[in-house]
Amino acid sequence: MAETISADEIRRSVGGELSEAEVIALAEWHAGIARGVSQYPAPELRGVEPPLRSTPGPRAMPQPPATSEPPAPSGPPA
């Protein structure tokens, strides 16, 4: 579950130049999120899969038509 985050972690994660006030505001925002996440019912979470799915994936190209006769043997030019 979410825990508090340090100013250094915030600067590292967000990147760019953050003012002191921006870091404090982000830390407060994260603390609020962390409080909310800490309320999640952990035992019940173990019983459900998040609704994220892979897809069946790309399809194979259509089967080439079956040939009724074997291809003619190719040999060296006469």
Add this chain to the structure above:
Amino acid sequence: VSDSDLTQLDITQLAPLLRDRQVSAAELTDAYLDRIERLDPRLNAYIRVMPDQARAAARQADHDLATGAYRGPLHGIPVGIKDLFDVAGVPTTMGSKILRDNVPARDATVVGRLKQAGAIILGKHNLHEFAFGITSENPHFGVVRNPWNTERVPGGSSGGTAAAVAANLCAAGIGSDTGASIRAPAAFCGIVGLKPTYGRVSRAGALPLAWSLDHAGPLARTVADCALVLQAIAGADPRDPGCTAEPVPDFTADLLGGVTGLRIGIPREYFFEIIEPEVERLVDAAVATLERLGAHVEEVSLPHVGDAQTAGNVIMSAEAAAFHAEWLRERSVDYGSDVLQRIRGGFIISATDYLHSQQVRALVQQDFQSAFERVHVVVAPTVPLVAPPIGRTQVPGGALNMVPRAIANRTTVPCNLTGMPAISVPCGFADGLPVGLQIMGPAFGEPMVLRVAAAYEQATDWTARRPLVLQAAIAAGAADRSST
């Protein structure tokens, strides 16, 4: 019918007039453009008005009618588009400085479908920057003002669309809803807003906020008008991987079905725990009205819904941060401060918190699944407060002395997590400001949601009330005409 009267008519009233050529699309479009010119400087609902394109489309609509090519109830109806949906050849700014010059070559699917249905695009609506906020206090294109009280916000992020619909600056509009953004502004502005089922309406050609939560849908003055617009825009679209091939029913078929015998669920938890007293009183009265109309009302339990707002905010911020990562690195100075802060928050969300929030999403879905085994719809307040004052949305205030931005999406975001359809329909006024009733249904249950909303609407007169700013404009228009 005078020009000022034309803009007051609902789509259901206008459609037969247009079809029978008692009113032309050209005169209707001119009436709306005139109204926009008079009123929008006070509301700032439009980022861009498109008079030349609108008049050309109206002439074409009239020509089609004259040659017998009637396209249906939206033929010749002037509508507006939230400025995050592409209209070919017109900038899609998303309310941002970064996309000020972003000109798409192709229409968004919803825009293309509206055009196919004969609708006239009047322009692009203002919104909260990047659709990431609840107030529409836009730092780049100006604050949108609520037609019921221009010192109040219209809600967001589809604030321009809601204000425009409420003030008769378009007959209907298209908005998006990631956590509240159709329903909350509809509630704050006293109109009807429908967030359809996830996948019911294509988002192709709309810039994302959070892929797994984004929905597109209509805002209109009446439930029937919402149904007509939804009819035009719903359906499968290979351009949107989230769009389903679920059959599209006739959304108007059940509008007169009433609620006799229907079972309506009232959430035992969460939805009424933080709510302004007057909003609660009006929602309770609305529930009593539904009961008087013949519905059976009972409590339902949604034990995990209390975690929905945190889960929604975690998912939204993380997905938004992923979409904005490159711009944030290169152009952070071009973001408004509140949106910059919220997107940056997404970078400090851990992957495990994101996934735990997705698991909460599954639990909330299970809660509603259980509820819908007993009831046809679940009813609650759309938003627990009335529209807050402009400039006072990030500080405690109002009847609850709470920060409006912190609580404004708490009762709407559960349906973004579940993907269920939900509509906001006006249910009264508190201190002169509109209040919305939210009706939530099971996946692809739009016909039932619309049916209950229509029954309530027909039993009350809330949607017939118009904002004072509009009445003043009507009076001014009448005075102008009488003096010429």
